[in-house]
Structures are given as structure tokens and as C-alpha cells.
Amino acid sequence: MKYVITESQKQTMSDRIYKYIDNLLPSNMTVVYAYDSEEVIYAEKMEEIDSISFLNNDYYDTEMMIYLENYWNDTPSGEIRKNDSPMLDIGSRIKGELDNMFGNHWKEPFLRWFYHNYGHELPDGVKIKTIVSY
Numbered sequence: 001m002k003y004v005i006t007e008s009q010k011q012t013m014s015d016r017i018y019k020y021i022d023n024l025l026p027s028n029m030t031v032v033y034a035y036d037s038e039e040v041i042y043a044e045k046m047e048e049i050d051s052i053s054f055l056n057n058d059y060y061d062t063e064m065m066i067y068l069e070n071y072w073n074d075t076p077s078g079e080i081r082k083n084d085s086p087m088l089d090i091g092s093r094i095k096g097e098l099d100n101m102f103g104n105h106w107k108e109p110f111l112r113w114f115y116h117n118y119g120h121e122l123p124d125g126v127k128i129k130t131i132v133s134y
Contacts, residue, residue, distance in 0.1 A: 049123060052065065068086050089132050098110065
């Protein structure tokens with residue numbers, strides 16, 4: 001049997017996934033900028049920042065991390081990762097829950113949620129290219 005999904009149904013599904021994500025993750029995580037694994041103040045060395053961590057509750061509980069192009073070294077695998085960066089790495093617990101609930105349909109609503117809540121924390125011009133879970 002074949003089903004046709006209308007645009008309004010797609011939007012409703014996207015909105016429900018967004019709401020689920022909004023209930024799953026806090027919108028007030030601590031944001032930590034790093035340069036060569038050392039924390040830096042946001043305005044300091046902005047062009048040299050290589051990663052951004054999003055920490056929940058306990059300072060060491062990383063929920064998400066962004067790897068920027070300059071995070072990766074100049075090896076063949078590093079070059080591939082540079083091309084896929086900025087790369088948003090979400091925790092396996094979060095990814096597993098979203099995969100189980102929504103298959104691969106959660107990524108677009110997740111990015112919408114992410115930019116709504118944390119887009120102002122990103123350096124100018126940073127747009128996520130890839131979502132991963134290591």
C-alpha cells in the first residue's frame with residue numbers, strides 16, 4: 001500500500017520531533033570554547049577556536065560538541081573530517097533515543113532546535129555540515 005504525505009503533515013511531524021527534542025535536551029547548557037584543548041574566552045582567539053562543547057549539569061557531562069575545521073590534523077582521515085566540518089557530535093544516548101523514535105527524520109528538526117537555542121553561541125558564519133555520534 002502506498003501513502004502520500006502532504007507538506008502540512010511533514011511540517012506537523014517536524015514540529016512534533018522539535019517539541020520532543022526540546023523536552024529531551026536543556027536549552028541552557030554551559031558552552032565552552034577550546035583552542036588546542038585549552039578553554040578560551042569567547043572573544044579571545046576566535047579565529048583559532050577548534051571546538052565548542054555543550055555541557056549539561058555536571059561540568060564533565062558533555063551532551064554535544066562541535067568540531068571546527070582547524071580541529072583536525074593534516075592526515076588523510078583528518079582532511080576528510082575537515083571537509084565534513086563544522087561537525088556536530090551528539091552523545092550516543094541522545095542519538096540512540098532519536099533514532100529509535102524517529103529513524104533518520106530527526107536531523108532537520110534537531111538542527112532547527114540547535115540553532116534556535118545555541119546559534120548565538122557560534123562564531124560568525126559557522127553552519128553545521130554533518131551530524132555524527134562518536
